[in-house]
Each structure stands twice: as structure tokens, then as C-alpha cells.
Amino acid sequence: MSALSVLFxxxxxxxxxRGGGPLYAGAFFAGTxxxxxxxxGPEPQKLAAVAPGAAYSALALSSLLSLxxxxxxxxxxxALDLLALGRTPLEAVCAVKCLAQWVATGLxxxxxxxxxxxxLGASPSLAPLIVATALAAGLGFAFVGGMGAALxxxxxxxxxxxxxxxxxxYTPPVIFGAGAVGQLASGLPWQGGVLYLCAYCLFWAAxxxxxxxxxxxxxLS
Amino acid sequence: xxxxxxxxxxxLTRGERRLFEGLSFTLAAGEAIAxxxxxxxxxxxxxxxxxxxxxPESGEVRFEGAGGVVLEPEDARSAGLHLLGHHDxxxxxxxxxxxxxxxxxxxxxxxxxxxxxxxxxxLLDLEVRKLSAGQRRRLSLARLLAAPRPLWLLDExxxxxDTKTRDQVGGMMAEHLASGGLILAAxxxxxxxxxxxxxxxx
Numbered sequence: 001m002s003a004l005s006v007l008f009x010x011x012x013x014x015x016x017x018r019g020g021g022p023l024y025a026g027a028f029f030a031g032t033x034x035x036x037x038x039x040x041g042p043e044p045q046k047l048a049a050v051a052p053g054a055a056y057s058a059l060a061l062s063s064l065l066s067l068x069x070x071x072x073x074x075x076x077x078x079a080l081d082l083l084a085l086g087r088t089p090l091e092a093v094c095a096v097k098c099l100a101q102w103v104a105t106g107l108x109x110x111x112x113x114x115x116x117x118x119x120l121g122a123s124p125s126l127a128p129l130i131v132a133t134a135l136a137a138g139l140g141f142a143f144v145g146g147m148g149a150a151l152x153x154x155x156x157x158x159x160x161x162x163x164x165x166x167x168x169x170y171t172p173p174v175i176f177g178a179g180a181v182g183q184l185a186s187g188l189p190w191q192g193g194v195l196y197l198c199a200y201c202l203f204w205a206a207x208x209x210x211x212x213x214x215x216x217x218x219x220l221s
Numbered sequence: 222x223x224x225x226x227x228x229x230x231x232x233l234t235r236g237e238r239r240l241f242e243g244l245s246f247t248l249a250a251g252e253a254i255a256x257x258x259x260x261x262x263x264x265x266x267x268x269x270x271x272x273x274x275x276x277p278e279s280g281e282v283r284f285e286g287a288g289g290v291v292l293e294p295e296d297a298r299s300a301g302l303h304l305l306g307h308h309d310x311x312x313x314x315x316x317x318x319x320x321x322x323x324x325x326x327x328x329x330x331x332x333x334x335x336x337x338x339x340x341x342x343x344l345l346d347l348e349v350r351k352l353s354a355g356q357r358r359r360l361s362l363a364r365l366l367a368a369p370r371p372l373w374l375l376d377e378x379x380x381x382x383d384t385k386t387r388d389q390v391g392g393m394m395a396e397h398l399a400s401g402g403l404i405l406a407a408x409x410x411x412x413x414x415x416x417x418x419x420x421x422x423x
Contacts, residue, residue, distance in 0.1 A: 006326045017314055078308025085272055086327055087299040220274050 003088045004096050011100030014073075015066065022108040025062045029109055032058040033116040048121030052130065052181035053174075055117040059109055059134055060170040063141035066105060067166070068159040070097060070149040071212075075219060080153075084220055094212035098146040098205075106138025122185065129184055133197055137173035140201030144169045147208040150215035172200050223284050223292065223301045223371045224250045226271065226403060231280035233266050240266055241422050244280070250371070253394065253404035253414055258421035264407035265306070267421065268374045271405065272304045284372075302372040303328075309361035313350035317341065317360050320349060321367065330368025338393060339363045339386075354381035362390060365397075373397065375406040379413075387413060 015021060036054040037047055074080040083093050113134040114127035122130075148166035152158040180193030225247060232242035240263030248254050256264045269275040271282050273294060284297035292301075311320050318332070321341070325332040336342060339359045344352060352360065358381050365373055373394075379387050391413030394404055398414065406412060 003327050003329065006323055010323050013315075014312065073312075074310075076308070077310055077312065078306055079310035079312070081269075081272075081274060081304060081306060081308070082310045082324065082327075084274065085298065085302070085304055087329065088327075221276055 003086060004092060007083075007088075007093065008096050008100055011097050012104055015100050015104035021066070022104055025065050025105050026108055026112050028065055029058050029062040029112050030116060032061055033120065036120065044121050048123075051117045051120035051122035052126070052185070053178045054120055055113050055122075055130065056134075056137070056174045056178040056181075058116065059113055059137065059177075060141065060167075060174050062109055063105060063138065063145060063170070064163055064166065066101070067145040067149045067162050068152075070101060070146055071153050071216065071219075072149070072158055075153050080216060081220060084216060090213040090216060091209040094146065094150065094216065095143075095205075095209040098142045098208070098212075101146060102139050102142035106135065106142055110134035110138055117181075122181075126181055126185055129181055129190065129194075133177040133180055133194060136194070136197050136201050137177045140173045140197075140204050141170060143201070143205045143208045147204075147211050147215075150212035150219075153215065153219035169204075173197055176200065222286055223297055223403065224287050224401075225285040225289070226372060226405070227281075227283040227285065228267075228271070229281040229283060231267070231270065231282065232278045233263055233270055233275065234278045235263075235266060239278075242279075244421070246419050248403050248405055250401045250403055251398050253398060253406065253412065253416045255412055255416040255418050256405065256407045256421055257409070257418055262422035264421055265376050268304065268306070268376055268405065268407060271372075272302060272374055273298045274304075301370055302374055303365050303368075303370045304374045304376075305361055305365065305378060306376045309357060311349045311357065311360065313348065315349060316345065317347055317349060317352065318345035321345075321360060321363055324364045325367035328364070328368030328370070332363070332367050335363035335366035338366050339389070355383055355386065358382055359386060362393070366393065371401065372403045372405070375404065377408060378406055379408070379410065 033054055040046060084090050110131050114130040117130055118124050145166050148162040151165060152161040155161050176193045176197035180190040183190035183193060227247045229245055231244045233240045258264055266275055270277050284292040284294060286292050321332045339362060341363060344356055379390060394414050
């Protein structure tokens, strides 16, 4: 078995335990999404109109939860030294960590997202597009979030720093994803938004491993 | 394969502080060097610089292969050394076996021989958080045997160990040297093997 596949399995099992793992993220997601009807009033008409948007905002916020531990724990316990010393390029190590973060957090959230949207009154026919765009957005959240986490290694109150770095970069997936679903709901062409979403997330997935590796090397030196 | 490590007029700084400068020594296959020096003299930093984690301010860390051929530092490091530091990289919530198995496979080895050599069998199912400091150190020493590497960089390798395990680890080091290995260890107490002593910050 290759080094990267054993790393992926380890990261997945750690992510499951990190910050409570997917269940906490799911509970946080449900909680955030359900604040909306309490804040905006329960009229079905009004809620249905903003349901996709509410689901996406909650998605972005829930994706922040476990980022702080993504690199920090490995940094504190010395594992990051050993990972940086291995035969495997550090860029690949960083990419694998983010992929595991995506699978552990993004995947479950992509399942919760349509449930939350439908509960708020979105039409069930939107569910497939919500799942697909939530998956794509989750990929972007994981890699952009990983970049924030790598830049914040060793910082005091790293969680806040990560949020400050990452949240502005989380807005395009929210705009494109919720926008595409909104377009579909009103019978308009939605493909453009999805393409922009995918392009945005793939760009960060390709670019951030280099940034993360540089940030890790800097933190270790 | 590393046959010789040469430290050439090395200077290291941490932040504003100069740790040492003009440090030169060589370490050949089959040899062990004990780095001594006061706390904060830069022993750990030197090990990290040899591993490539720290960039020296000036000077050079050179790895030579058979016949004195100078090796690419990247290649020499990625397949040629183990670093055993103060922080062992072990995750407290996972079992000893899971951790050993991961680090063995990560370095392209297998946990089997190490479990035997360091009497780890009774510990394997325990979570790392339940291990004593000495048991934990044994587990991280096992990484050295799980995947063979010529150069061992060891930071206080014997500190938390009992006498019996110290002897055992001494035997492990002697075997490593006999098979052409190199050991560079930061220590306060002498190692149970013949060593040359290099004092840092003298």
C-alpha cells in the first residue's frame, strides 16, 4: 500500500475524531440552518425563497469547525516533522489531508444540505443539484480551509485567524452554489453557476497544496 | 545510501540568537557521535538542520555516498534518515499498533521486526494515551527498526527508559552501527555504545 493511501486512511480516522467529526459538523449545520425560521419568521413563502441560501451559509460555517486541528495537532505532537521528512512530497501530504477533510466533513454535509433546504421549504426536486453543488463547494471549503489552517500553524487563537483568512474565500462557492439552485428553482438556466463553482473549487484544490506546503515548511523552520 | 555526513562551518540562529557558528565535524558509516552541550546550546536545532527542517545561516550539511560521491540533499534525506525528536508524532487516541503500523508503512517498512525487538507485543492494543513515557519512547524507537534508514538523528533517545530497555536500545544501536549505520544523538548522559563526543556551544 502506498504511503499516500495509508496517510489518507489515518487522516480520515483522525478527522472522524477531530473536533467531534462529521456528527458535530452535522449538528452545527442543522442548528445554524434552523435559526433562520426563528429569526425571519415561519411564513413558508418567505422561507422557501431563501432556503438554498440558508443551507449554503450554514454549509460554509459548518465547514470551518474542524479546521483548527487539521495541522495544529500534527504540529504540536511532532507528526508534521515526520510527514515533512518522508519520501512523499509535502504538497501531496497537504492535498491528502484536505481530501480526507472533504470526505469526512464535506460528504456528510452534502447529505444534510438538501434535507435542511427541503425542511425550510425548498422543492424536493432541487435535492440532486443541492447535493452535487454542496459536494463541489465542500471540496473548495476543504482546500481553502486547509490553506487557512496551514497559515495559522502555531498562531495563538488560530481558529479566529483561520476564520478571518478563509471566510472571504468561502463566499464565491456560496454565491455560485446557492445561485445555481435558485436559478433552477425559478426555471432559469443554472449550468453557468455550477461551472463557475467547479472552476473555483478546482482552482483552489490545485493551487493550495503548494501554499500549504510552503506554510508548513515555514512553520517548522 | 549515506556513507558519510559532513558538517562544514555550520552556523545556526534561532530568531535573533546565534546558537553556534563554525561547527565542523564528520560522521562516517559505523560511527556514532554524541552531541553534548548545555540546555539551549542548539543540539536539537542541529539535528533539525541535518534533517533539512531548519535552514542554516551559513555553512553546509553534506551527505556523501559510496566513494565520497556527494548526494543530492533532498534524495539523501528522504530515503536516508530517521529523526526521533522530543515530540514523537504519536496520536494519543489511537492504539500503539495503529500508530506503529502507520509510521512503518509511511516510511515503506513493516511493523513486524520492531515489535519483536522492543517487546511491544503487550502494548499493541493500548491507546497511546495509556502508555507511560518509557513505553511511549519504546514505541517511537520502534519506528527506527520498522523501516531501515542509514542515518539516525536521535534527540535524548534514552531519557525516559529503564535500565533494561536502555541496554536493549544500546544493543539495537550497536547492531545498526555494525551494519554500516550512522548515529548522531543529542544526549546529556553517555550512550551505552562507543561514541565520539562533539560539544556544542563550547
